[in-house]
Amino acid sequence: MISRSAKITIVGLGLLGGSYAKGFFNAGYRNVYGIDIDEEAIAFAKKYGWIKEGGDDVNLVKDSDIIISALYPTTFISWVKENQHLFKKDCILTDVTGIKEEVMKEIRSFLRSDVEFIPCHPMAGREYKGIHYADPSLFFDANFIIIKDENTSSRALEVAQDIAKILKFKHVVTLNAKQHDEMIGFLSQLTHVIAVSLMNVNDNTNLAEYTGDSFRDLTRIAKINEDLWPELFLLNKENLSKEISSFVDELNAFKKLLEEEDKEGMKEKLIQSTKRRKKFDEEAL
């Protein structure tokens, strides 16, 4: 397990970075540092003792055994490029970015050879931004995905697994970056595009009084961080674009059955979706 005396620096104290900081604090880690340009976020984390020290000074990263970036993807890449000369030899760098292939390729293209980057994706979030909403219980029901390939050292893998344990993630999975991004393109990005589009298709706010759980469930994630998600969508453009196309094809196929009054055809679609969703429930237990 990661030593309690290890110096851990979290870069970016937003919702996720803050939840990491609080989670490490709850697990007894007292040598955690925070870097953020937002003074208020630093003051908040210090007030509760989640970080030992913090500020906007990048020199705080010096001597860190583990550096965790909780920055947005493009900011993460430029931050590492600018500041990696300060990193301790043999330190482990990890992140929370929601898309992996592009980010990993970029970081690896310039990262010092004596520093190892192990990309991680904590599959947890909220519709709110900022450290004030930090809450490590976000993780208790969530998956923690570690990106592993032939270059991943067992030491780095162990650090990533330890982070998942310390923060009490429910389930730890290892995937390669390509598998990860395809899966996210479908399960997470397509679903968010659907929810957003369902809210945007017409001004339906006047219908609020009539809605039941269905519409509410389908649009809950239409409240979305407008700065982060377009970045993630663009980093996974090809997968997401393909997923939207397939989904549109499926909708049009259903529409065709409807217009042709093909009751049996629609029934088959409903039988298939019911069967899959039930199987899905069982497998997820």
Place this chain on the structure above:
Amino acid sequence: MISRSAKITIVGLGLLGGSYAKGFFNAGYRNVYGIDIDEEAIAFAKKYGWIKEGGDDVNLVKDSDIIISALYPTTFISWVKENQHLFKKDCILTDVTGIKEEVMKEIRSFLRSDVEFIPCHPMAGREYKGIHYADPSLFFDANFIIIKDENTSSRALEVAQDIAKILKFKHVVTLNAKQHDEMIGFLSQLTHVIAVSLMNVNDNTNLAEYTGDSFRDLTRIAKINEDLWPELFLLNKENLSKEISSFVDELNAFKKLLEEEDKEGMKEKLIQSTKRRKKFDEEAL
């Protein structure tokens, strides 16, 4: 309020009919009859005292002051056509059908002039079928929609409102049939088509272990009654087809922004959906 001694007959003791029977029972009504071709459903309702008497004999409907059909739409129409000669003069007929304009037009085209039909839509359901899942608490959080036009008598309206009160619906709304069907085409039918299509677009059951709440929320209603819903879709073909088209256009517009790497355009979409969904939350309080 509907008198406790009124004879009420529920035709079709499935999930909804059964929940109505149990709800009337809970409210102290002891003169409720049930008609169903399924002996087991009748036996179940009788065992718990939800109905005084029941069976597959249509003569049970005689002398009823209120007839409530909980049949599927097309069965409802043919059942009334075949058995209306047994109806008591001046009785009130109501239903639970999810689509109104077509059903109302059909029923009114042949209904005896001394019987009044007041269409109602209890906006509640489950993914399960059958009286064994009957549960009037389904209604406590739900809307009860009464279809009203220039031919609706105040007596019939009162009966419908009383039913909503007896069954403890949260909210009672009156609409005309056209408004109702347009609203349902968007809020309920389109959302179900989306959920079904998302499950059907590819065999994603292997992804179960990676999913978070988003995908689960969007596909919960993909477990769906395959006999009932195609009927409802066909009865609302034009509205639903139009809704699917508009939604596909919205998805394609988003895809275009993605492919053109229009980050600002995507951001605007996300800001709009967030704003609407928040307003929607407020209005629904």
